[in-house]
Amino acid sequence: MIDPFKRVARKGLFLFDPETAHGMSIAALKSGLVPACRMTPDPRLRQTVAGLSFENPLGMAAGYDKNAEVPEALLKLGFGFTEIGTVTPKPQPGNPRPRIFRLVEDEGVINRLGFNNEGHDAAYRRLAALKSGGIVGVNIGANKDSDDRIADYVAGIRRFYSVARYFTANISSPNTPGLRDLQARESLAALLSAVLAARDEMAETSGRKIPVFLKIAPDLTEEGMDDIAAEALSHALDGLIVSNTTLSREGLRDQRQAKEAGGLSGVPLFEKSTAVLARMRKRVGPALPIIGVGGVSSAETALEKIRAGADLVQLYSCMVYEGPGLPGDIVRGLSALMDREKVGSIRELRDGRMDYWAVRKI
DSSP: OHHHIIIIIHHHHTTSOHHHHHHHHHHHHHHTOSOOOOOOOOGGGOEEETTEEESSSEEEOTTSSTTSSSHHHHHTTTOSEEEEEEEOSSOBOOSOSOOEEEEGGGTEEEEOOOSOBOOHHHHHHHHHTOOSOOOEEEEEOOOTTOSOHHHHHHHHHHHHTTTOSEEEEEOOOTTSTTGGGGGSHHHHHHHHHHHHHHHHHHHHHHSOOOOEEEEEOSOOOHHHHHHHHHHHHHTTOOEEEEOOOBOOOTTOSOTTGGGSOSEEEEGGGHHHHHHHHHHHHHHHOSSSOEEEESSOOSHHHHHHHHHHTOSEEEESHHHHHHOTTHHHHHHHHHHHHHHHHTOSOGGGGTTTTHHHHHTSOO
């Protein structure tokens, strides 16, 4: 679908402001207007990560399907998994519009949405009604006006435990004031202790242990990465997601839109996020699962994340430019790359360029 999308659908959607276009794409997926991706599963792309069996390593990142409206439709596009949210305990409108900006020359997006979502109850009802057994993760966050942000994350674990296949604690959005402060070591230790204690309590009563990932920012110092790695390992966290959007504007062509406040994603984030990914892989060692996200726009960039140290990869912003055929194209492209590399599993290629990326400038 990529070529027709680029010629017709993208041109049409780009006549609308980005948030309206996003709503239209959700409506199209709900209606079934977007055709499912038809392809034969490739056993070389299957792997087990954090106890979950993934058909392929490509996922839809949180931020697109905030309210769990279309997880099954997304899985039909070719994704091996999808992540809803970020969801907060109470509904909240987010920041004032306009709050999403396309940087077309850079194939990037700046957003300052601010965790706009319908709250736990609305998302839970939709997830509880799902019929397929696909892997749907739940990305949890804190309300902007919360008196106890850690309690909000704990509430997310408890509310969604019966419907989530994995959790992501999102402490790295730049659009909720003070949220990234939770990445500081003392605050992070308190958060992980509370969240994982709630998970373990729910696991004991339910008989199911749901993995918990931590989503971190790309705008970290070396000391900050040291602290996160140490806390992740000492708390036996199930994995990391590297990374969220960046506040950096380095190298952008569109200097007008670059002045907008918010987090930058898409193609301009690829190098920075991949370098941080490799640095974190070196710090946490080979066993801890990592999901790489940021600027994945092709099979080659997806594989490069894996070579840098990722077990799985996610995308979102690049679909704005490439269309709904992108996940299917990437998965088919990964199969072709497996042919070229003559390997029996994509896992064999992980870390192959970790050293290269770990010394790149961030």
